[in-house]
Structure formats: C-alpha cells, structure tokens
Amino acid sequence: MTNTQVTLVQIDNYGPWTVTPEPRREADLQTLQSRLYADISQFVGNRDGYVFFTRFDNMIAVTNGLSMSDHRLLQETMGNRYPVTLSLGVATGTSPVQALSDATSLVQDAGSAQDKSRRECLEGRVIDDAHRTDDDVQIAHFDVVDATGQYTDELNAFDSFIHIEQGYAELMRHMRSDHESLSFFVGGDNIIVVCPDLERSEYETAIQHVEAAVDVELQVGVGRGISAHDAGFAAKHALETCRADGTRVELEW
Ligand SMILES: Nc1nc2c(ncn2[C@@H]2O[C@H](COP(=O)(O)OP(=O)(O)OP(=O)(O)O)[C@@H](O)[C@H]2O)c(=O)[nH]1
Known part of the structure; x- marks a missing residue:
C-alpha cells in the first residue's frame, strides 16, 4: 500500500518581493526561479526525493526518506543562498492528492503566502524510518x-x-x-x-x-x-x- 510523503514548498511573500521597491526585471525573476528550483532539486534528489517546479513560487516534492531536520536544512541553505525564504508543509498518506492537500492546509494555517510575518514555517510530520516500505x-x-x-x-x-x-x-x-x-x-x-x-x-x-x-x-x-x-x-x-x-x-x- 502506498504511503506518499509530500512536501509543499512555498516561497514566502514572493509576490510583494517581485514588485518592491518597483517591478523587477522579468529575466531576473526567471533566473532566480530556475536556479532556486535547480538547487532544491539537487538537495531533494541527493536524498532520493523528487521536486516538481509546478508554479515555481509553489513547488511540490515527494520527500519519502527526508526527515524534518533535512527539511530544516533545506530552508537554511536556500535562505543563505537566495534573497527569498521558503515555508514547508509535509504530510503523508495513501492518496497523493490528500497528502498534498494536508501539506497545503498546514502552510495556509500558518499564514498567507503574502503575510510579511510568516517566514520559514515548517509544519507537519514525516514517515518514521521503521515504517518505510518498498511500495511506499x-x-x-x-x-x-x-x-x-x-x-x-x-x-x-x-x-x-x-x-x-x-x-x-x-x-x-x-x-x-x-x-x-x-x-x-x-x-x-x-x-x-x-x-x-x-x-x-x-x-x-x-x-x-x-x-x-x-x-x-x-x-x-x-x-x-x-x-x-x-x-x-x-x-x-x-x-x-x-x-x-x-x-x-x-x-x-
Ligand atoms: N525529463 C525527462 N525527459 C525525457 C526523458 N526521456 C526523454 N525525455 C525528453 O523527451 C524528448 C523526446 O524523447 P523521446 O521520448 O525518447 O522520443 P520520442 O520521439 O517520443 O520516441 P519514443 O519515446 O520512443 O516514442 C527528449 O528530447 C527529452 O526532452 C526522461 O526520462 N526524463
């Protein structure tokens, strides 16, 4: 029976950042988004996960095998490299749609995507190593x-x-x-x-x-x-x- 661990990655307060103090050059935003995606893909991929760029400001990852401390390190290392921060919601379940839905609710409950005070929230839980199986x-x-x-x-x-x-x-x-x-x-x-x-x-x-x-x-x-x-x-x-x-x-x- 599958048990998919899904992480929603959401850039904090990105909309306002793209237009502050005035609209930023589009090519620079495209470069930032694709480099951030590349770095997240490398980090998650090195731990046998997959991340999909989706809308770039919201990315969806399959993170079976990543612990909560891996997620915390992801936030720290991206925060050190980029002018934006990431909030993460993690949830698990037999239905990937339900797991993503739960992960999304955790981030939404922590604050709006455009809330200045919501930064680097990390919510949810992962599958214990002892409970991982070959058909997760x-x-x-x-x-x-x-x-x-x-x-x-x-x-x-x-x-x-x-x-x-x-x-x-x-x-x-x-x-x-x-x-x-x-x-x-x-x-x-x-x-x-x-x-x-x-x-x-x-x-x-x-x-x-x-x-x-x-x-x-x-x-x-x-x-x-x-x-x-x-x-x-x-x-x-x-x-x-x-x-x-x-x-x-x-x-x-
Ligand atoms: N992300 C990803 N892209 C791939 C992969 N394999 C192929 N592609 C992409 O798909 C394009 C088309 O390659 P194929 O799917 O092998 O070619 P095809 O003409 O559809 O031939 P058949 O798949 O044999 O029917 C390539 O140019 C790549 O961009 C893969 O494993 N992952």
Whole structure:
C-alpha cells in the first residue's frame, strides 16, 4: 500500500518581493526561479526525493526518506543562498492528492503566502524510518509515442508544444479527478505522475481517455519503491520496455 510523503514548498511573500521597491526585471525573476528550483532539486534528489517546479513560487516534492531536520536544512541553505525564504508543509498518506492537500492546509494555517510575518514555517510530520516500505511510492512515467516523428520533426516548435501541453492537461485532469494522482510535466514530452496503488487497467483507461479527448498517444512505465527515485527509476526501465516492445503500459514489479 502506498504511503506518499509530500512536501509543499512555498516561497514566502514572493509576490510583494517581485514588485518592491518597483517591478523587477522579468529575466531576473526567471533566473532566480530556475536556479532556486535547480538547487532544491539537487538537495531533494541527493536524498532520493523528487521536486516538481509546478508554479515555481509553489513547488511540490515527494520527500519519502527526508526527515524534518533535512527539511530544516533545506530552508537554511536556500535562505543563505537566495534573497527569498521558503515555508514547508509535509504530510503523508495513501492518496497523493490528500497528502498534498494536508501539506497545503498546514502552510495556509500558518499564514498567507503574502503575510510579511510568516517566514520559514515548517509544519507537519514525516514517515518514521521503521515504517518505510518498498511500495511506499508509485510513480508512472508517461511519454508521447514518437513525439519526434509526430511533432518535433514535423511542426513548428510552438505547435508541437501546444499538442504536448494538451496531452498533459487532459492527463493531469483525468488522473487528478479519477485517481487521486498528481501529474507533472518534466520536459520534452514526458509527464511524471505520483499515484496511489493503481493497476494496469487504470493506466490503459487513462491513455485511451487522452487519445479520445485530444488525439495524443501516450505510453507509460510504472514503478514502485521506497523513495521517489527508486519508484521513478523502475518506471523509466518499464518505459524503455514500452519503447522496445511497442507496448503501451508496462508495470515494473
Ligand atoms: N525529463 C525527462 N525527459 C525525457 C526523458 N526521456 C526523454 N525525455 C525528453 O523527451 C524528448 C523526446 O524523447 P523521446 O521520448 O525518447 O522520443 P520520442 O520521439 O517520443 O520516441 P519514443 O519515446 O520512443 O516514442 C527528449 O528530447 C527529452 O526532452 C526522461 O526520462 N526524463
């Protein structure tokens, strides 16, 4: 049974900062956001977690294996490197959507995203080491079948982007509403989905749904593990099997 540990990372009082004392240059904000994401990804990734950039001012991480003191260190080291601070909410559960919802409530209850006095709050709790298991995390790695031949080598780069984004939007909504799962676009034509315990038929239905709705063909590899890295790595191997064998759904367990 999955037990996903989800962390909401929210930049403190970022909106006002972007316009104080006057609006800051957009390219500088883009640079800050992408560097902050890169540093958080490295910190979390070195501890076998995943973080997704989402809206950049709010990022969502799968942090199975990170302790509360790891979270505190993340706040300290980013606070030392950047002109902004981070608040973190951590929650766990069999449903990734519910865990994220609980993590979000913890941060919201500590104060508004634009509250000057809410800085570096750290709320919630993690899974004890003794209770961690090899099937705590289930990750599905989707990609578009032959995106290169269908889109990248055929259409202009913006029209390719529209097709890929439509596939993402449809999959994200379906997995959220029907399967309590969190889907994240991770570049190229790839979407990583953090799932509860789902079976082959549910992935088949999701792929059929996206194809019927927006005519984008997907394939998916699914893995389980004690951490996001372990589950995600198994999913990548399963996706390689799809590519080699022409199958649409491969489960690696
Ligand atoms: N984040 C991430 N991006 C990837 C990964 N694999 C491929 N990509 C991205 O996806 C793009 C397309 O690569 P593929 O998915 O291998 O190509 P494809 O044409 O869709 O071919 P098939 O997947 O074999 O159907 C690449 O340019 C990368 O940007 C991955 O594991 N993670």
